[in-house]
Amino acid sequence: MILEEVLAAFGVASELEPAVFRAPARINLIGEHTDYNDGFVMPAAVDRQLFFAIAVNQKNSHELMALEMEQSVEIDPSLDQMPAEGWAKYFYAVLAVLAEKGLVPNTVTCAFGGNIPIGSGMSSSAALTCGFAFALNDLFGWKLNRLELAKIGQAAEHRVGIKCGLMDQYAVLFGKEEQVVKLNCQTHTHEYAPLKLGDYRLVLFNTMVQHSLADTAYNDRRKSCESVLDFLNKKIGISSLKELTIEKLSEYKSEIDPIAYQRVRYVLEENQRVVAAQKALMTGALTTLGKLMYASHEGLSKEYEVSCEELDFLVDQVRNEEGVLGARMMGGGFGGCTLNLIHVDAIETVQQKLNKSYDQKFGKKPDMTEVVTADGIGRVR
Ligand code: GLA
Numbered sequence: 001m002i003l004e005e006v007l008a009a010f011g012v013a014s015e016l017e018p019a020v021f022r023a024p025a026r027i028n029l030i031g032e033h034t035d036y037n038d039g040f041v042m043p044a045a046v047d048r049q050l051f052f053a054i055a056v057n058q059k060n061s062h063e064l065m066a067l068e069m070e071q072s073v074e075i076d077p078s079l080d081q082m083p084a085e086g087w088a089k090y091f092y093a094v095l096a097v098l099a100e101k102g103l104v105p106n107t108v109t110c111a112f113g114g115n116i117p118i119g120s121g122m123s124s125s126a127a128l129t130c131g132f133a134f135a136l137n138d139l140f141g142w143k144l145n146r147l148e149l150a151k152i153g154q155a156a157e158h159r160v161g162i163k164c165g166l167m168d169q170y171a172v173l174f175g176k177e178e179q180v181v182k183l184n185c186q187t188h189t190h191e192y193a194p195l196k197l198g199d200y201r202l203v204l205f206n207t208m209v210q211h212s213l214a215d216t217a218y219n220d221r222r223k224s225c226e227s228v229l230d231f232l233n234k235k236i237g238i239s240s241l242k243e244l245t246i247e248k249l250s251e252y253k254s255e256i257d258p259i260a261y262q263r264v265r266y267v268l269e270e271n272q273r274v275v276a277a278q279k280a281l282m283t284g285a286l287t288t289l290g291k292l293m294y295a296s297h298e299g300l301s302k303e304y305e306v307s308c309e310e311l312d313f314l315v316d317q318v319r320n321e322e323g324v325l326g327a328r329m330m331g332g333g334f335g336g337c338t339l340n341l342i343h344v345d346a347i348e349t350v351q352q353k354l355n356k357s358y359d360q361k362f363g364k365k366p367d368m369t370e371v372v373t374a375d376g377i378g379r380v381r
């Protein structure tokens with residue numbers, strides 16, 4: 001959905017001149033399920049986005065229009081009723097989080113739409129919550145900074161149900177063209193690392209599934225890591241998994257539930273992989289980066305157990321393909337996309353092969369999306 005269509009939809013509902021904002025999707029190069037464990041992540045904003053056309057209205061309610069869904073919802077500013085529509089819950093949650101901070105906007109009319117594949121694990125919800133919060137902040141001159149906006153997006157997500165970390169919101173707000181964001185989730189500070197891929201490209205293959213256990217399993221993983229932290233806090237006084245090493249953890253192996261132990265060890269290993277990936281990017285060692293991606297997938301699949309048959313299949317199928325340096329599941333897991341580092345000349349062949357083998361096995365073709373890094377949320381006009 002392009003900007004003109006969003007403006008046209010807005011024009012049908014209102015004669016006002018809207019402000020326009022763009023909120024990108026994100027990918028994550030490496031560092032999965034580490035964000036809510038105070039670890040490192042390495043996401044980037046990409047060239048898939050939502051556009052918001054928005055203006056203050058003279059009505060008694062917020063008027064929201066979702067172009068792809070072809071739905072409109074009105075939200076009463078009293079916020080006494082959460083809307084039923086999935087996407088509208090996020091708008092509602094942003095308004096509720098802002099209200100808790102004493103930030104109550106005049107009612108607005110807002111049309112939005114874009115080209116982020118829903119359910120692909122590219123964080124359309126972070127684009128939505130942070131894009132809306134950014135727009136309101138701009139329109140009403142609240143002067144919230146990007147980190148504050150990211151936290152508002154995260155709190156909104158928590159209200160809707162997923163106890164996510166800050167990676168997605170941070171990436172869509174702080175992303176920069178040709179860079180990945182190396183975020184320290186303990187200090188909420190970041191460095192940029194240049195993404196110089198030469199003839200290689202970032203390609204997503206979508207499993208076209210989102211298993212229903214995803215939200216519960218996500219929250220469970222988080223709890224399981226927190227339980228180990230609680231235990232070690234009592235034992236040795238650490239207050240963050242960031243203070244833990246694999247060696248230290250292993251000293252308590254017999255006292256920790258084996259599954260929880262395995263999860264936390266994965267997190268510590270993945271943090272090391274992010275640091276190694278940053279080095280690899282700095283020196284242009286793309287083969288090393290690719291190996292780290294495979295290792296990350298292995299950990300997510302076997303140790304953290306958030307992959308699924310479809311994701312594992314897509315990764316396994318490209319493993320020995322010429323021109324593929326690395327592949328891994330991306331995001332929360334249990335469906336969504338794999339992220340692949342592929343030579344530009346190999347993309348078509350890989351796609352054709354996957355179309356065939358995935359179709360044979362699962363009866364559908366995996367959608368392919370090639371992405372390039374892009375700037376974070378901003379006002380377009
Ligand atoms: C989802 C969450 C993020 C992060 C990833 C896994 O995308 O929203 O906070 O935890 O899963 O890395």
